[in-house]
Amino acid sequence: MEAHIVTIGDEILIGQILDSNSKWLAELLNLSGIRVKQITSISDSPKHIKDTLHASLGEYDLVIMTGGLGPTKDDLTKQTLADFFETELVYHEEVDKRVRKLLALRGIEANEMNKSQAYLPKNARIFTNHNGTASGMWFEKLDTVFISMPGVPFEMKTMFEKEIFPAIKRHFPTKSIYYKTVMTQGVVESHLAMRIREWEENLPPFIKLAYLPQPGIVRLRLTAQGNERETLKEAVEKEITKLKKLLPDEIFGYDDIALEEVVGKLLRKKKATLATAESCTGGYVAHLITSIAGSSDYFKGSVVSYANEIKTGILSVDQTTLEKEGAVSQEVVEQMAANVKDKFNTDYAIGISGIAGPTGGTAEKPVGTVWIAIATPDKIISQKFLFGEHRGRNIRRSALQSLNMLRLQLI
Amino acid sequence: MEAHIVTIGDEILIGQILDSNSKWLAELLNLSGIRVKQITSISDSPKHIKDTLHASLGEYDLVIMTGGLGPTKDDLTKQTLADFFETELVYHEEVDKRVRKLLALRGIEANEMNKSQAYLPKNARIFTNHNGTASGMWFEKLDTVFISMPGVPFEMKTMFEKEIFPAIKRHFPTKSIYYKTVMTQGVVESHLAMRIREWEENLPPFIKLAYLPQPGIVRLRLTAQGNERETLKEAVEKEITKLKKLLPDEIFGYDDIALEEVVGKLLRKKKATLATAESCTGGYVAHLITSIAGSSDYFKGSVVSYANEIKTGILSVDQTTLEKEGAVSQEVVEQMAANVKDKFNTDYAIGISGIAGPTGGTAEKPVGTVWIAIATPDKIISQKFLFGEHRGRNIRRSALQSLNMLRLQLI
Numbered sequence A, B: 001m002e003a004h005i006v007t008i009g010d011e012i013l014i015g016q017i018l019d020s021n022s023k024w025l026a027e028l029l030n031l032s033g034i035r036v037k038q039i040t041s042i043s044d045s046p047k048h049i050k051d052t053l054h055a056s057l058g059e060y061d062l063v064i065m066t067g068g069l070g071p072t073k074d075d076l077t078k079q080t081l082a083d084f085f086e087t088e089l090v091y092h093e094e095v096d097k098r099v100r101k102l103l104a105l106r107g108i109e110a111n112e113m114n115k116s117q118a119y120l121p122k123n124a125r126i127f128t129n130h131n132g133t134a135s136g137m138w139f140e141k142l143d144t145v146f147i148s149m150p151g152v153p154f155e156m157k158t159m160f161e162k163e164i165f166p167a168i169k170r171h172f173p174t175k176s177i178y179y180k181t182v183m184t185q186g187v188v189e190s191h192l193a194m195r196i197r198e199w200e201e202n203l204p205p206f207i208k209l210a211y212l213p214q215p216g217i218v219r220l221r222l223t224a225q226g227n228e229r230e231t232l233k234e235a236v237e238k239e240i241t242k243l244k245k246l247l248p249d250e251i252f253g254y255d256d257i258a259l260e261e262v263v264g265k266l267l268r269k270k271k272a273t274l275a276t277a278e279s280c281t282g283g284y285v286a287h288l289i290t291s292i293a294g295s296s297d298y299f300k301g302s303v304v305s306y307a308n309e310i311k312t313g314i315l316s317v318d319q320t321t322l323e324k325e326g327a328v329s330q331e332v333v334e335q336m337a338a339n340v341k342d343k344f345n346t347d348y349a350i351g352i353s354g355i356a357g358p359t360g361g362t363a364e365k366p367v368g369t370v371w372i373a374i375a376t377p378d379k380i381i382s383q384k385f386l387f388g389e390h391r392g393r394n395i396r397r398s399a400l401q402s403l404n405m406l407r408l409q410l411i
Helices: A020-031 A046-056 A077-084 A093-105 A112-116 A153-171 A189-195 A197-201 A229-246 A259-270 A284-290 A308-312 A319-325 A330-343 A391-410 B020-031 B046-056 B077-084 B093-105 B112-116 B153-171 B189-195 B197-201 B229-246 B259-270 B284-290 B308-312 B319-325 B330-343 B391-410
Strands: A002-008 A035-042 A062-066 A089-091 A119-121 A125-127 A136-141 A144-149 A176-185 A207-214 A217-226 A251-254 A274-278 A299-305 A348-354 A369-375 A380-386 B002-008 B035-042 B062-066 B089-091 B119-121 B125-127 B136-141 B144-149 B176-185 B207-214 B217-226 B251-254 B274-278 B299-305 B348-354 B369-375 B380-386
Touching: A002 A020, A002 A046, A020 A035, A020 A062, A020 A153, A035 A046, A046 A077, A046 A144, A077 A089, A077 A119, A077 A144, A093 A112, A112 B189, A119 A136, A125 A153, A136 A153, A144 A153, A176 A229, A176 A391, A189 A197, A189 A207, A189 A217, A197 A229, A207 A229, A217 A229, A251 A259, A259 A284, A259 A391, A274 A284, A274 A330, A284 A299, A284 A391, A284 B284, A299 A308, A299 A330, A299 B308, A308 A319, A308 B299, A319 A330, A330 A348, A330 A369, A330 A380, A348 A391, A369 A391, A380 A391, B002 B020, B002 B046, B020 B035, B020 B062, B020 B153, B020 B176, B035 B046, B046 B077, B046 B144, B077 B089, B077 B119, B077 B144, B093 B112, B119 B136, B125 B153, B136 B153, B144 B153, B176 B229, B176 B391, B189 B197, B189 B207, B189 B217, B197 B229, B207 B229, B217 B229, B251 B259, B259 B284, B259 B391, B274 B284, B274 B330, B284 B299, B284 B391, B299 B308, B299 B330, B308 B319, B319 B330, B330 B348, B330 B369, B330 B380, B348 B391, B369 B391, B380 B391
Parallel strands: A002 A035, A002 A062, A062 A144, A274 A299, A274 A348, B002 B035, B002 B062, B062 B144, B274 B299, B274 B348
Antiparallel strands: A035 B035, A089 A119, A125 A136, A136 A144, A176 A217, A176 A251, A207 A217, A299 B299, A348 A369, A369 A380, B089 B119, B125 B136, B136 B144, B176 B217, B176 B251, B207 B217, B348 B369, B369 B380
16 A cells, blocks of 8 residues: 655745645555655646656555645646546536635635636546635546645645545555554653653554654654554553653643643633733733634633833732842742733733843843743742743743643643 | 755655755755756665666756665665666775764764765765765766765755755856745735736746745745846846735735734834734734744733723723624724723734634624724724634734734834
8 A cells, every 4th residue: 555645836846845745644644554655746837747647657556646726827737637537627516606605704706716716627526625715636547546635734634634534544444553642741852752761662562652842842652553453542542551650740632632722621621711921922822722712711811011011010010029030030920920810800820921032141041041830729830941042942832831830730 | 957856765754754855955956046846755765766766867957865875774775876877885995084083073983884884886976974974976877967965954954065066056057046035915816816917927938926825925936047147136126016016015025024024123113112902813913023033122012802801901992882893893903902002102003803713703793704903103093804714814814914904004
């Protein structure tokens, strides 16, 4: 069972963007026991597309194409596919209607270019794009399945997960695989590896472990391959039970759940409310929390007190304390958390102040110094961190750390 | 002058890492007038490598390979290259000495595997790796130049910049290239294409246009190829002058600058300050602004008034207006902007309230309805938008739209 991933379009070839679509698809396919043998990026010239399809015919079981399906006139992919699969483009009324409806929801009138998106190859199985105007297509020729999807990552991923991947699994039954991803926060990869080394070395041979780090988060993926899915699941769960004892505070969830979603669920369960008072994170904690649908049920809001006068004014932080201890101090973040909790009348609150960088550091408080406080219904806890020199990472690490500290108060 | 970039090894094929080497190489080559026609990731099986090299022979002027050259035993690339170029591996004493010296500097004794790295194909031109143990190689066959480099990004990049790229430029004198990316906000790709169609159709044939859309942003890249760089630059700039007349409000900058950076520069230039009052964007506008280093010079802070009681409490929005008009209304966002400007004592302010979704929509105000107000030193402007059904995109589009509205008040 071998697959070929093909991206069509110039963005990758001119080095403008990283090919994140192929990485995402390759990971998913491999985890399902489908081996990706080649990934190819080609231009959207009809000849190049046809040559690539022709070379794949019979060589691969599955060819997955992304890109080349936008509404602008330089996109010739669809006509090329029709030629290669010896068919013609025909008008699909239901696609036209869906595109019009989707655009109408955005207050946009469909134009000629959008209308052309309802013309699709006659012998293709059509997949609906719920988030955009270009449809997905499935062709079969000489035992090879060819799939074409739009290149916009968000549109492609939703379409693939919801419709195409299940169809692939039905078409190609594979060996059993069970995998689970353990989400951890607060320990860097190398230290995590040391803490769980003995556990890792004693994993049964049919379970593989992969470290998948992101800024502030390390995902640990356990993959078991064998005959019986239930046996695999049991073995993986047994190992995770052991792992939880080694990382009691760090594991916040499973299978790519976001920390902000875990925190949201805990708040909802407790019928508790939250506010944040943010300095160096500049609203990023509030943004993470409100990226979760339904967060208005538990999140009341935030004060981003970037300037000191907002800390003392809107948040009523004591002027003398601020001058004496500095904005990045235990006293100030504790007051920020306590006062926003009081003013917003919530059960919990987060206060954060730090030096995101690249400037503003001192010998005593270098760039990356961050104080975080959590106010709960009955106490305030706070802790100091050193997150390093990179501004974007400092912001992300601070926000995730504060969410995990809050989570530990909610369980 | 066409090139093929080939990465060898499994990391990319299993979706473990993004192919950042190819992106880096593609960008550099394109900007030097060498067109990258294909990027291919293959496994390190000898057959797959040979098939790929064979298919490239005579098809490309230049084939650049990365990866497959480490000291571990599964790396058969070098022997495969020797076979393909009909030669044998021979011992290179100077390479052996350099590898030993390099390892000694790291306190490591060279072992058998390292010694094998001094065996290299006889007819290859060898390039020194100053940062690792695997050498670079240059082969020529039937007018195609084949280059093999290690896959470790840091080793590859140094070797390429210092030695291989200059050698390529000497071997292939190339045409000049000039390109510029025009950043636009507020018009979707299909509508943009209609608005600039006549201009696009009248572009001189040596200037190519590419649409590069992202949520809320469409980048337009103009690439000119010819003999004289100065002439190309002039021609591109002339076309951009015309384009600016067609998109007077939408073009916010050039060459991948972020809108939040443009706004920051304008505020700094005016010595003006900013605050935001955010509901549906949940702090995302504040986050974008504070992602720019030095933003504390002009950004004072934000109130994220997710709950209505925060709008009336902290932001002093009139309770009667809120009840009568609803939270997503012109009157409420205008009060949000005016009041946060007043309370934070700033020159400018943004107010945003909308229905991010997926729930909360009504027939009159469907999901995606967003009101944005901008308060300036002397007036308040406001506008209603419809951004569609997807929560994450609504948040991003609302934030970018508000930043562009603010930008237009600052120029």
